[in-house]
Amino acid sequence: MSEINFDPIVLTQSLVKCSSVTPKDEGALKVVESHLKAIGFDCYPLTFSGNGSYEVKNLFATIGNNGKHFAYAGHTDVVPVGNENSWKFPPFSATIEDGRLYGRGSEDMKSSVACFISATKRYIDEYNEIPGKISLIITGDEERDSVNGTPKILEWASKNNYKFDHCLVGEPTSKNEVGDKVKIGRRGSISFFFQVKGIQGHTANSHLAENSAHHLVSLLNSILEKPLDEGNENFLPSSVQIATIDIGNTVQNVIPELSKATVNIRFNDMHSSDSLIQWVNDKIEKIFAKLENASCTYTYDANADSFLNKPGLLYDVISKSISEITGKNSNPEKATDGGTSDARYIKNYCEVIELGLRNHTLHKVDEFAYTEDIIKLEKIYFQILQNYFK
Ligand SMILES: [Zn+2]
Structure with missing residues (x-):
């Protein structure tokens, strides 16, 4: 079991070190849970099975009271490494070299999960109380069937009277720099x-x-x-x-x-x-x-099926937060390209936007994330929480 450490880079490393190739978990969700518990979250590990697919471990975690409900959705599972001998470093070693954190899942999307946990920790440290609710929807099955993952967490949450107002999905969406592109729909x-x-x-x-x-x-x-x-x-x-x-x-x-x-x-x-x-x-x-x-x-x-979210309050908050951190005034590109993601299920419940690291090495050999990008993404997520609950 890894130590509790809220530094987004160290936390990303702890997650990458778990070889959680779908549907294996290898301790990844425990890393998430132990950190969220330390901040005061109520954690609900949810294992689902059936509907013609394998059994999957997931996690729902929530903190706060009445008021606006902000959700973050992500996954801790990763795709297979392919030919391990082609990797510069062992794919689950989370080695950092020249400002790059290497490893399967470093870009897609363990760093984003780490950044959101770190940002939430900082937000709660600074404001003590949340004028609303923050929940995390973390699945162990985004990369394969997606049958016993996000759709079932959402059903479970709905049955237990959790209603989300807005949801940020942390998939890697950026292009040339963190925050230049978000996704508002998918084909x-x-x-x-x-x-x-x-x-x-x-x-x-x-x-x-x-x-x-x-x-x-x-x-x-x-x-x-x-x-x-x-x-x-x-x-x-x-x-x-x-x-x-x-x-x-x-x-x-x-x-x-x-x-x-x-x-x-x-x-x-x-x-x-x-x-x-x-x-x-x-x-x-x-x-x-x-x-x-x-x-x-x-x-x-x-x-x-394809979907498109008409940009609303969440887009405005995200756009403002990105420009406050990056110093750029242009709004992020509103894109709908790329593959599918679990946003396709969440869109049935609330406005959902995807924002994460640069999309450049995911699913490849030598997948990596720039450590400076991880630091920047954590700052943007913190700013989003701050602006959202202002
Ligand atoms: Zn992903």
């Missing part, structure tokens, strides 16, 4: 797994067979024919990508019976999972309705 994601069935035969006797690959190619062509949209003021254009095409034919003289493909779509708020399923159905209908000897079936995995 949605859906994958389609197509399987086309024809009739197997000799390539020399094509009239006796039906080539599944040809019809799959037609389908994929029609899907890629023209862009789904041109984007809008808040979102980039939706993106349709073939992830894989699998026929698995090992010889040249057999017409394949089965051909498969996976297509992933990252879509903006001009579409929904339902509208895209309909769009795919229409494409399939057009190509296969007239074919007697070939058919297409598919399954899909709708990971997330």
Whole structure:
């Protein structure tokens, strides 16, 4: 068990040293809990399981009284290290060299969790009392299924009458310097797994067979024919990508019976999972309705719908706090790009904005965070608490 130390860099190191590759925890949540308890938080470790996914440890912690309720959401799980031999330092050693703190999870997003805990500690030390409530929603499953993590913590909180007014998610959102970019929404994601069935035969006797690959190619062509949209003021254009095409034919003289493909779509708020399923159905209908000897079936995995939060009070507080710390007057960019995050669940409960470190090495070999960025992020989080409860 690591010592209690609220220095955001030391605390980040304590967290990085726990090899919490989803769904393993390896003590990471205990580090969070012991620090929050030391400040006076009520801590509720929450283990959830079921719904076709593995068991996950999570933590909900809360402090304060009636008044505005500020929530911070983050995760302590990390993605696998990949080839460990390619790392400059062991990925869970949290080694600091030349102002960089190396380790899996250093950028995504243990440093942010550490910064928020440090900022809260400083805020409570300075003001003694919170004119409202601060809660932390910390999951051990953001990087994989996200089934027994944030969505279930939120349900649990709601059942126990915790209502959040605003939520800050600490994912790494910044670009060139800390605070130059926040996220106010995200694109949605859906994958389609197509399987086309024809009739197997000799390539020399094509009239006796039906080539599944040809019809799959037609389908994929029609899907890629023209862009789904041109984007809008808040979102980039939706993106349709073939992830894989699998026929698995090992010889040249057999017409394949089965051909498969996976297509992933990252879509903006001009579409929904339902509208895209309909769009795919229409494409399939057009190509296969007239074919007697070939058919297409598919399954899909709708990971997330897109969402957009109209910037409100939280954006104003965050924007003001960033400029007070960085001395820059320009408002942070309001972005909706990148992958999904647990903000997609929180948006159903309150205004949510994501703000964290620079996004540059996450999920890579030699992931690191600049120690000066960690210090700056802690200051910004402190300023946000100060301005929010003013
Ligand atoms: Zn993350």
